[in-house]
Amino acid sequence: MNLHVVALFKFNENYLMEAVELFQTLVRETRKEEGCLQYDLIEDKDNKGTFFMVELWESEQHMNCHNGQDHLLDFRRDVSKILESSTQVYKGFKTL
Template sequence: MNIHVVALFKFNENYLMEAVELFQTLVRETRKEEGCLQYDLIEDKDNKGTFFMVELWESEEHLNRHNGQDHLLDFRRNVSKMLESSTMVHKGFKTL
């Protein structure tokens, strides 16, 4: 069963350029992963520094593998100092 993920990031405005560079690497490498059906970065049009990662994975097993990938672990480590608040992650299965 496919699993959907939406992650919300709020960055300090001083780090936006650096954050986008880190996202570029993360998105490029994640899209190569087995089971990744969608991995898109969306910038909130009304809130500067707010981004949404919209993900669709073939299965929860694929998502779990993704969570241990070096490129994701590197991203998490590098962005931690740039975030204005904790990242919010929502996971779920399509109901309709």
């Protein structure tokens, strides 16, 4: 069963360029992973500095493998220094 994930990131406007650079590497490398069906970064149109990562994984196991990848661990380490607030992550299975 496919797993849907949405992660919410909020940055101070002073760090937007740095955040986008970190996201570029993360997205590029994650899209190469086995089981990654979708991995898209969306910027909120009304709230500057707010981003959503919209993910679709072939299975929960594939997403769990993603969580141990070096590019994600590096991203988490680097992005934690510039986040305005804690990242919120929502996971679920399609119901309709």
